Amino acid sequence: MRGLAPGWQVLRAESPDVAILAAAGRGNHDGEPVQSSLAEFFAQQASWLAPRRLVLSHHDDWLPGFAGAVDVAPIRAALARRAPDTELCELGYASGFTPFA
Numbered sequence: 561m562r563g564l565a566p567g568w569q570v571l572r573a574e575s576p577d578v579a580i581l582a583a584a585g586r587g588n589h590d591g592e593p594v595q596s597s598l599a600e601f602f603a604q605q606a607s608w609l610a611p612r613r614l615v616l617s618h619h620d621d622w623l624p625g626f627a628g629a630v631d632v633a634p635i636r637a638a639l640a641r642r643a644p645d646t647e648l649c650e651l652g653y654a655s656g657f658t659p660f661a
Contacts, residue, residue: 578659579611603638613647
């Protein structure tokens with residue numbers, strides 16, 4: 561974990577069954593924008609956490625005029641490469657979800 565800021569080291573020390581990660585905007589590391597795509601940044605976080613299930617947040621257009629939808633295809637592809645054992649769960653608006661099924 562050399563070279564990682566303390567906050568990032570915390571991610572690698574966790575082992576959640578389910579993780580909810582934001583997938584919007586541009587990721588940052590210690591207040592500086594990351595130099596990769598949103599999909600790669602998201603997949604890197606997922607690979608450090610290694611959850612069994614991963615839920616996207618802040619990626620949808622559920623608040624028209626405030627938020628726009630994010631193309632999930634690059635995120636799904638990056639996750640398949642970097643965290644292949646993690647199930648990506650995409651929820652619909654007001655859908656029911658059993659996180660520990």
